[in-house]
Amino acid sequence: HQSAFREGLLKAVNDFSKKKFDGEDVRDGIVGAIAIRLKEPVFESQTKNKLGNPEIRSRLVSEVREATLDLLHKNPQSAEKLIRKVEETQKIRKELQAVKKLAREKARATSIRVPQLKDCKYHRTDRKKKKDSMVFITEGQSAAGSIVSCRDVLTQAIFALKGKPLNVCDLNRDAIYKNDELYNLMRSLDIESDVDNLRYDHVILATDADVDGMHIRNLLITFFLRFFEPLVLRGHLQILETPLFRVRNKKKTLYCYSEDERDAAVKMIGRGAEITRFKGLGEISPHEFKRFIGPDMRKSPVEVDNHHAVPKMLRFYMGKNTPERRGYIMDHLVVRPEP
Incomplete structure (x- = not known):
């Protein structure tokens, strides 16, 4: 009776939408209940959790299909929402299949060790740690060198970027597996399967305070908002403030x-x-840099006021709408006179 119920539901949705969805896509997120009364029920096991009367299957499939079709036609708005939900689930499932395939291939081809990462001893999940751990995402080896020389090796890790990261605003998740930089960053943070596995309490963007540094910062924020939004919403992502x-x-x-x-x-x-x-972090000596990542470190959290507006915001500021964005910048440009 359960398989008949599932088949009837699937047939109704496919007939209504005139498409061929998979059963798992249609049933995802749906809760259903069915009660059957039989004079002579036959059960397939001692626990009586599965009915074994094959004669009821065809009739049950037909009745569930007709009842579901009737509801879909009588409630077009709800039906439209259901079809959109099924299409979205189908899209995500196919993306995840492609991602898993790429992940397996990448895992075979890539060494476990991440060359850009200078790790620390204690991590977010360690019970023995006495204070929060953090990872600084730096712009190149020169900035990383200054931090490596003066960091706290127990709780401060460094991930050094190689150039500007990829703009993932309009890309799917499989783009991470095609890009070594983003893939290694994801592995270093251990957030591939779940943000709950994040290895550090604080993910700190340590870029230069120039145009290129701001661009890299925005590209990284786009990466985290696009694929790991909970990491940002939970306050883990921060920006290191360094003196100018x-x-x-x-x-x-x-x-x-x-x-x-x-x-x-x-x-x-x-x-x-x-x-x-200071034109860049690499110009600050390790002796000076120590005070900027010590107890008096200045950090600005990356905050989201309305996470429902995040996709629209990313498309506008980081998408392919260059003429529209240029017009917005020119309309809101503030020119300060030289002192």
């Missing part, structure tokens, strides 16, 4: 995170102030 300027004299050194802070520091130090503009 160093103002000093022989007695005092001040680090400034904005032009306003720089101007205030120059006034405080007075005559003879030496101003250094």
